[in-house]
Amino acid sequence: MQSGLSFQIERTCGHARAGVLRLPHGVVRTPCFMAVATQGTVKAITSEELHQLGAEIVLTNAYHLAMRPGHDLIARAGGLHKFMNWSKPILADSGGYQVFSLPALRKVTDEGVTFQSHVDGTTHQFTPEYVMEIEQALGVDIAMVFDEPVAYPADRTTTWASMERSLQWAQRCKAAHSRPDQALFGIVQGGTDATFRAISAKETVRLGFDGYAIGGLSLGEPKELMWEMLDICLAHLPEDQPRYFMGVGHPEDILASIARGVDMFDCVLPTRLGRNGAAYTSQGRINIRNNQYSEDFSPLDPACDCLTCRGYTRAYLRHLVKCGEILGARLMTYHNLHFYLNLMRRAREAIVRGSFETPQKM
Amino acid sequence: MQSGLSFQIERTCGHARAGVLRLPHGVVRTPCFMAVATQGTVKAITSEELHQLGAEIVLTNAYHLAMRPGHDLIARAGGLHKFMNWSKPILADSGGYQVFSLPALRKVTDEGVTFQSHVDGTTHQFTPEYVMEIEQALGVDIAMVFDEPVAYPADRTTTWASMERSLQWAQRCKAAHSRPDQALFGIVQGGTDATFRAISAKETVRLGFDGYAIGGLSLGEPKELMWEMLDICLAHLPEDQPRYFMGVGHPEDILASIARGVDMFDCVLPTRLGRNGAAYTSQGRINIRNNQYSEDFSPLDPACDCLTCRGYTRAYLRHLVKCGEILGARLMTYHNLHFYLNLMRRAREAIVRGSFETPQKM
Numbered sequence: 001m002q003s004g005l006s007f008q009i010e011r012t013c014g015h016a017r018a019g020v021l022r023l024p025h026g027v028v029r030t031p032c033f034m035a036v037a038t039q040g041t042v043k044a045i046t047s048e049e050l051h052q053l054g055a056e057i058v059l060t061n062a063y064h065l066a067m068r069p070g071h072d073l074i075a076r077a078g079g080l081h082k083f084m085n086w087s088k089p090i091l092a093d094s095g096g097y098q099v100f101s102l103p104a105l106r107k108v109t110d111e112g113v114t115f116q117s118h119v120d121g122t123t124h125q126f127t128p129e130y131v132m133e134i135e136q137a138l139g140v141d142i143a144m145v146f147d148e149p150v151a152y153p154a155d156r157t158t159t160w161a162s163m164e165r166s167l168q169w170a171q172r173c174k175a176a177h178s179r180p181d182q183a184l185f186g187i188v189q190g191g192t193d194a195t196f197r198a199i200s201a202k203e204t205v206r207l208g209f210d211g212y213a214i215g216g217l218s219l220g221e222p223k224e225l226m227w228e229m230l231d232i233c234l235a236h237l238p239e240d241q242p243r244y245f246m247g248v249g250h251p252e253d254i255l256a257s258i259a260r261g262v263d264m265f266d267c268v269l270p271t272r273l274g275r276n277g278a279a280y281t282s283q284g285r286i287n288i289r290n291n292q293y294s295e296d297f298s299p300l301d302p303a304c305d306c307l308t309c310r311g312y313t314r315a316y317l318r319h320l321v322k323c324g325e326i327l328g329a330r331l332m333t334y335h336n337l338h339f340y341l342n343l344m345r346r347a348r349e350a351i352v353r354g355s356f357e358t359p360q361k362m
Numbered sequence: 363m364q365s366g367l368s369f370q371i372e373r374t375c376g377h378a379r380a381g382v383l384r385l386p387h388g389v390v391r392t393p394c395f396m397a398v399a400t401q402g403t404v405k406a407i408t409s410e411e412l413h414q415l416g417a418e419i420v421l422t423n424a425y426h427l428a429m430r431p432g433h434d435l436i437a438r439a440g441g442l443h444k445f446m447n448w449s450k451p452i453l454a455d456s457g458g459y460q461v462f463s464l465p466a467l468r469k470v471t472d473e474g475v476t477f478q479s480h481v482d483g484t485t486h487q488f489t490p491e492y493v494m495e496i497e498q499a500l501g502v503d504i505a506m507v508f509d510e511p512v513a514y515p516a517d518r519t520t521t522w523a524s525m526e527r528s529l530q531w532a533q534r535c536k537a538a539h540s541r542p543d544q545a546l547f548g549i550v551q552g553g554t555d556a557t558f559r560a561i562s563a564k565e566t567v568r569l570g571f572d573g574y575a576i577g578g579l580s581l582g583e584p585k586e587l588m589w590e591m592l593d594i595c596l597a598h599l600p601e602d603q604p605r606y607f608m609g610v611g612h613p614e615d616i617l618a619s620i621a622r623g624v625d626m627f628d629c630v631l632p633t634r635l636g637r638n639g640a641a642y643t644s645q646g647r648i649n650i651r652n653n654q655y656s657e658d659f660s661p662l663d664p665a666c667d668c669l670t671c672r673g674y675t676r677a678y679l680r681h682l683v684k685c686g687e688i689l690g691a692r693l694m695t696y697h698n699l700h701f702y703l704n705l706m707r708r709a710r711e712a713i714v715r716g717s718f719e720t721p722q723k724m
Contacts, residue, residue, distance in 0.1 A: 040681065044688040047673065069656065069681040077659055077677060085673045275688075294431065297439055311409065311447045315439060319402065319431040326406040326637075326688055 003210045005183035007242050011352045015261040018351040021242055023089040023141040024181045030263040033344045034059040035337055040084045043271050044330045047086045054341050056088055059266040062134045063095020067117045071137040079139030091142040092135050097149050099126055128172035136179045145173040147187045152219040159191035163200050171207055183210035188233045192225050201236035211242035218248045234261050251343055258347050259358040270336035275329040277321040280339040293318045306338035365572045367545035369604050373714045377623040380713040383604055385451040385503040386543045392625040395706045396421040397699055402446045405633050406692045409448045416703050418450055421628040424496045425457020429479045433499040441501030453504040454497050459511050461488055490534035498541045507535040509549045514581040521553035525562050533569055545572035550595045554587050563598035573604035580610045596623050613705055620709050621720040632698035637691040639683040642701040655680045668700035
């Protein structure tokens, strides 16, 4: 296990796969959902609670942590696991997307990106080599290559150029990456162009990584186009390595992606929507701010046995959220993470049983 | 136990008392600190965590809950205990202080106060009778009379008038209060006038309540004056009933008040300061935002064994607080409540041992 990673597929059901991903900090059963810990914390949730929820891996962001508190500081703390008190696996997004979306000023060359921090305006240059240095300093289990994403919609010239640059940067990331106890994933780009997607997938696989992510989708393109692009990417990725669909997504899209052969997911929806008062339930998504819940003394989801649903009513949660109380954000987030992680557990069980089916509508 | 309350003093040490307060929802060992749950939640903390922390009673606010979500709604939920998922005792402040500080428009007569809600601008009238209706609907263990506080500084005429009105309202509260499973506390007023304090205490005791609060202090008056007023009040209160010093305060003031014979306390400091990045430690109060903690990988308080101090470092907490992360507010609040509740436990143990002394400086 040179890269710190091994991956076995236990069972398949159609294209869906039930796998076991072994990483330096533990075992992750796939398909898996990675709760988003952008700034070194799953917003509003302690690591004790993540353990209770059955989370086996979380996702963080190299750009955010490099800006604040700094990856050097985290390295001196003994690495990100120790810093954030989370002993299980962590995947770090390289922050390509953030570098290209958050800073107000930015200059891109083949060498890298120069930009001003969105936190304090200081100037930084991110090159593929420097991003590898950051991710290695964090000591995460899985590092992602530094890429240049492309917005949707984009013209063919722009899409091609940024795909080409991403491939060059991926090669430099691989060359610069030296930490033997850390896996490195490549990212397939190519916008919404079928030909570019196939080229990007083939070239990324030729470079050779421990796993492959599909990036640059779920950015507002029509759903049909997203599935078409995903299928092209998956067709060119090795069967025996983990596949990660970045930033996806809604529960029904996750299930549909599992059915197509994706193993790993991350999304801000359960945490962000939770803080804003939306809850995923077995009866669909509800907004707890709605008047109809003001005297609803039943749990958020009658079919759920999480801490929130065991102790607190819709009426109380509505009161907390409407008052802007932190406890409201906490309890809603906890429930939504439980919903997502439970969804993955049930999907995996169904794959193992051989009865996994994509629901038509959630 | 007509009022739902019984109080026994187990031990004294000087003027300090170790008591046992029996209430409909459980036993409270005194001296006690009541965490503040203004809107039906101790900010950022679950009821499970309050149990872990060893909290035996919390304080809520009739004004806030009447404005939002409404005491009728809470009554239909089965009372405040059920609504907020807290099975142990609750004391409700009547909201006199809030009615006289939060609304922009307000008109006071002997009958009561007419004001506009600070939440939605709707017009309400609070009379002593109506406030009793609110507190009885909440179903709290201890209700407080509705009083008219006086700001500091205030002239003698104003102080006298509001003390007089508070006594009349206290009498009306007592007459209107009918819930047999709820205790009712009187509140001693009188500003910073020694004569008025003595009169208010004697008259309040003559009306006869289940316990007595000292209100209208710790509002910016010099410390010496506060202690003088407190001592006058305490001298006129019955030895065998609980005494509650409202809104106090700093740890050293709580200890000094215990030494003078106070049994009950509440204060927003541990929760409010926690959310803002200040922590109480065995080495004094620290502000976690300070630069000196940026690479301090020791716990908030090396002498503390709370969840926060067991798992998280100062450097991490500083990062969270500086990022405005909810988890920072949570972990800091949890630690501060642990500090306060532990302070009370240790004070009580010392009283029982006969070795309670007011520290000169904390």
